[in-house]
Every structure is written in C-alpha cells, then in structure tokens.
C-alpha cells in the first residue's frame with residue numbers, strides 16, 4: 001500500500017458522525033481532507049471517487065500509539081514491522097512509535113533508519129522509531145541521540161524501555177541533550193533495586209498468598225518523582241511511560257501544576273489499556289498471559305488511573321503492545337516473559353472503560369489516542385483532527401458493536417492476548433492513512 005501519487009484521487013466518506021457529534025460527509029482529494037459538509041457523490045466532479053458508506057459510524061482522527069514493540073530486527077518470530085503494522089491498522093492506528101529494545105538496539109542513526117524504512121515499505125501506518133537513550137540499553141553512555149534526530153528517521157522520542165534509566169546523572173545528561181532539538185525522554189520508571197531481579201508481579205497481600213516475588217508501587221513512584229525534578233532542573237521534557245499507580249498520579253498532578261507555573265519544562269504521561277481495566281487478582285490462576293511490566297495493580301490504582309486520564313493528568317493512552325513467542329511466554333509464571341498484546345483491542349478497551357463509564361466522550365478519546373500522542377511525539381503529519389486541509393488519517397468506528405475477542409483472529413504473530421474471551425464494546429470498521437484505506441469492514445484492505 002502506498003500513498004496516492006495522483007493528486008486527483010478522490011474518496012468520499014458518507015455520513016460519519018464526526019467525533020461522535022453531528023454527521024457530515026468528507027471529501028478527500030490526494031490524501032487531504034478537502035471539504036466537510038454535504039457532498040453529492042453523484043456530482044460528475046467526483047465521478048471516479050471511492051465512496052465509503054459511514055452511516056452509523058463514528059469518525060475519529062487516526063490513532064497514534066506512543067509505545068509499541070514491533071520486535072524487528074531480532075525477534076521476527078514474535079512480530080515483524082509488517083505484522084505489527086497490520087495489527088496497528090486493524091486497531092485503527094495510523095502511526096506508531098516503535099520501541100528501541102530490539103536486537104540490535106535502535107541506538108544509532110543507521111539502525112533508526114532501517115526501522116523507519118521497513119515501516120515505509122510495509123506502508124500501513126507511519127512507523128517512527130524510538131531511539132535508545134543509552135548504548136545497548138546498558139544505562140551508561142548516551143546513544144547517538146543527535147545523529148538519530150538528524151537522520152532520515154528524525155527521531156524525537158528516546159527511551160530505554162524495558163529498562164529504566166537508573167543513573168540520575170545519565171538521565172540528567174539525556175534530558176539536557178534532547179532539549180536542543182525539542183526531543184523527549186520516555187522513561188520506564190522502575191527503580192531496579194526496589195524491583196529486585198526475580199520480582200514478577202505487584203507486591204501486596206496476593207503476591208504473598210501466591211508465593212510470587214513482587215515489587216511495590218513505590219519502585220515506580222520514586223523514579224517519577226526524581227525525573228520530574230530533573231526535567232525541571234534541566235528545563236527539558238520527560239514523558240512517563242505506562243503509569244500504573246495512584247502514587248505516580250499524585251506526583252504527576254503536583255508536577256504538572258509546577259510545570260504550568262514555571263513554563264520552561266514539561267512532563268507528560270501515558271497509561272496502557274490493560275492498566276485501565278485489568279487488576280492484580282487475575283494472577284490467582286498463575287497464567288503468564290497476565291505477566292506484564294509494570295505489573296497489574298489493585299483496583300484502587302486502576303480507579304486513580306481512569307480519573308487521571310479523564311482529568312488530563314495522564315495525557316495519552318499507549319498500548320505497550322508487547323508480542324512474545326509461545327516458547328518465551330508459556331512457562332511457569334516466574335520464568336515467563338513480561339508483556340501483552342494491545343494494538344488491536346486498545347480502542348475497544350478505552351471505549352468500554354472510559355466512554356462506558358462516562359469518563360470520556362469521543363472527543364476526549366480522540367485527544368488521548370490521537371492529538372495528544374502526536375503532539376508529545378512531535379509528529380507533524382498526524383493528530384491534526386478532522387479538519388479541512390488536514391491529512392486524511394481517519395478511523396471509522398462502529399460504536400455499539402459488541403465483540404468477543406478471539407486471540408486466534410489476531411493478525412499479530414503472537415498470541416499473548418489478555419483480552420481473549422472478553423466482550424468489549426466498539427469495533428474499528430475502517431482505517432485510512434492519508435486517504436488510502438488500510439482496513440475495510442474490520443479486515444486489512
């Protein structure tokens with residue numbers, strides 16, 4: 001699939017409810033929204049237009065995922081840039097940020113360009129490589145941050161995700177460095193010594209009963225607290241990946257108020273769909289599908305995360321789509337790999353949890369799943385909403401569809417799907433990347 005070269009290629013989307021509000025038609029010419037209103041598909045000017053009947057569907061701007069693991073290069077048995085892009089498109093995404101914990105690590109301009117080019121070749125979503133903060137994710141020397149930024153991949157988001165940048169001196173240098181070009185450090189906030197090498201779940205009453213080694217929420221919170229102080233000190237930007245505790249939310253609330261007063265630095269944060277719905281009690285069956293980092297938390301944390309997403313303390317939903325091959329996941333709980341799939345189900349989970357509980361409306365979902373992540377990542381071709389002159393990156397959603405998730409229906413190469421067997425509300429009907437349908441009637445085009 002490639003972007004239309006012919007400027008006259010026309011698509012008409014008929015009768016979609018724009019962000020859940022009033023219905024209108026969209027005229028797309030050459031991949032750009034040209035007109036919004038009442039468009040007569042029979043008008044001879046639109047003679048060869050492709051018409052998409054969107055009656056009863058909600059149109060959102062294409063979704064943007066700040067946090068995806070595509071596993072290529074290195075673990076093409078778990079996912080490739082192509083299959084991960086397929087899962088993203090099916091999930092309504094038009095752009096994803098691909099984490100750097102591949103093999104080799106995305107820590108050089110050359111490696112970043114390779115991921116970028118493979119994303120372009122797949123052509124289903126815009127794949128933006130995230131650059132590593134440190135060489136080899138080792139936490140010691142800074143990676144080629146400037147060269148990655150100046151490369152064809154134009155990397156602006158840097159993360160050692162999977163590992164925390166533990167050394168405050170390294171974190172300080174990284175924040176200072178990316179400031180020069182408006183970059184951001186996305187931190188996997190987890191103090192290594194409090195987490196401990198064998199910990200595999202949330203530390204609490206249940207981990208004690210199950211005999212599983214856990215780590216406490218404070219291992220996350222102290223890093224969030226440290227990093228916002230470093231961002232303030234350096235006048236830079238920090239982004240907190242996969243926030244999972246009520247304590248982190250409290251720190252963020254304080255930090256955002258300070259940043260707004262100070263004006264010279266900022267902190268943003270994301271939450272995953274699974275941390276908005278799944279709780280630590282799922283671990284009682286020792287099913288490694290539910291083993292993830294940060295771990296599933298008690299219901300009090302889940303409630304705080306929902307409230308923070310609703311009130312803007314948390315800016316974005318990011319999937320942390322983390323595919324794993326069967327032989328890495330199907331182990332005793334303590335030995336299994338951390339991580340779960342998320343791209344194909346994110347929109348339905350957010351709709352079920354947030355809209356279903358009157359915490360966000362469609363416009364709010366568009367903010368946390370498109371506009372805000374695009375702004376945080378500094379993407380200029382995404383997140384502009386549904387407006388005349390904006391690229392036609394669109395997701396058409398059947399808002400009332402009730403879908404029971406089947407892990408074998410996934411286009412991902414992996415099957416570590418925590419939503420298998422659950423019934424969610426809302427389904428992606430179509431996805432358009434710059435006017436080209438990547439998904440039609442829920443299937444890859």
Ligand SMILES: NC(=O)N[C@@H](CC(=O)O)C(=O)O
Pocket residue numbers: 069101161162163188291292293294320322323338339340
């Ligand atoms: N989330 C996970 O449990 N695993 C991620 C790494 C990460 O996001 O920390 C992975 O790469 O598998």
Ligand SMILES: [Zn+2]
Pocket residue numbers: 161162163188241242293294
């Ligand atoms: Zn992480």
Ligand SMILES: [Zn+2]
Pocket residue numbers: 067069099161162320322
């Ligand atoms: Zn991750």
